[in-house]
Amino acid sequence: MRVSFDLDEVLFVSPLTHKTEPPLPFPFNKFFKERLRLGTPELIRTLQKMDYEVWVYTSSFRSERYIRRLFRCYGVRFDGIVNGERHLREVQRDRKETLPQKVPSHYRISLHVDDEAVIVTSGRQMGFNVYQLDADDDSWKEKVIARADEIRRREEQLNQ
Numbered sequence: 001m002r003v004s005f006d007l008d009e010v011l012f013v014s015p016l017t018h019k020t021e022p023p024l025p026f027p028f029n030k031f032f033k034e035r036l037r038l039g040t041p042e043l044i045r046t047l048q049k050m051d052y053e054v055w056v057y058t059s060s061f062r063s064e065r066y067i068r069r070l071f072r073c074y075g076v077r078f079d080g081i082v083n084g085e086r087h088l089r090e091v092q093r094d095r096k097e098t099l100p101q102k103v104p105s106h107y108r109i110s111l112h113v114d115d116e117a118v119i120v121t122s123g124r125q126m127g128f129n130v131y132q133l134d135a136d137d138d139s140w141k142e143k144v145i146a147r148a149d150e151i152r153r154r155e156e157q158l159n160q
Helices: 040-049 064-072 084-092 117-126 140-158
Strands: 002-005 053-057 080-082 111-114 130-132
Touching: 002 080, 040 053, 040 140, 064 080, 080 084, 111 117, 111 140, 117 130, 130 140
Parallel strands: 002 053, 002 111, 053 080, 111 130
Antiparallel strands: none
16 A cells, blocks of 8 residues: 655645654755654654555656665655656646646555645545645654555455
């Protein structure tokens, strides 16, 4: 089962408004300015140990290489990355109608974690699961794991 995360305001947060992981040491902190929400590396590694594939699905145009390198500094490797460029190329393509900025079901992602209500609405309309992350929630990791487990159990029951 695949779980994906948005970057901005989900995994990347401001230390002025959120608890964050310690900044990267010099010189990495000069190149990678983003700060990770506290517990992000631990959550991703925990999900992967529980046999979940963990992806990034972001509408930002940060390169896949940049995202991989930044998270590698925290000991995290993603199973897949969809950025704005890949989404436009593989999901939107030549369609005349504008699709939502994220369509996790296109990549067989079972749960997407995002902060935007518009993504939750798109999920309801297009039939994909979204966990809407509250801005400041100290138990966010446990809630994401519980939601992923709930969806996995439901998917397993459907496949029996």
